[in-house]
Amino acid sequence: MAIIITDECINCGACEPECPNTAIYEGADDWRYKDGTSLEGTVVLTNGREVDADEAQEPISDELYYIVPDKCTECKGFHDEPQCAAVCPVDCCVPDEDHVETEEELLAKQRFMHPED
Numbered sequence: 001m002a003i004i005i006t007d008e009c010i011n012c013g014a015c016e017p018e019c020p021n022t023a024i025y026e027g028a029d030d031w032r033y034k035d036g037t038s039l040e041g042t043v044v045l046t047n048g049r050e051v052d053a054d055e056a057q058e059p060i061s062d063e064l065y066y067i068v069p070d071k072c073t074e075c076k077g078f079h080d081e082p083q084c085a086a087v088c089p090v091d092c093c094v095p096d097e098d099h100v101e102t103e104e105e106l107l108a109k110q111r112f113m114h115p116e117d
């Protein structure tokens with residue numbers, strides 16, 4: 001499953017540079033599928049949805065750092081544990097029960113976003 005940032009977040013910013021998928025954004029910032037990935041133009045996600053990787057997407061939170069579920073792989077394919085949770089000083093990066101995925105699905109997402117790694 002993806003990781004989610006709870007409202008305990010103190011906006012310290014420590015997690016953002018640690019994410020290998022560029023899935024973490026500052027509150028009120030737009031996000032893009034192409035940021036930090038190999039995706040560009042029209043792509044079909046591993047869940048079957050077609051998206052424009054270059055298009056700016058609405059922020060998921062206007063006030064706190066947030067994680068894009070479509071880009072989070074729980075760090076699978078890069079690290080043994082979620083790097084955001086490892087560095088967060090207030091332990092507010094937790095499993096997102098609304099975005100449950102198997103290890104295979106997470107690894108497929110990682111390969112889809114980073115086919116050259």
Ligand code: SF4
Pocket residue numbers: 003018019020021022023024067071072073074075076082083084085
């Ligand atoms: S678990 Fe890993 S991939 Fe997901 S948001 Fe945190 S650092 Fe990024």
Ligand code: SF4
Pocket residue numbers: 005008009010011012013014015016065084087088089090091092093
């Ligand atoms: S490390 Fe934790 S407290 Fe700091 S911005 Fe990230 S989620 Fe928020």
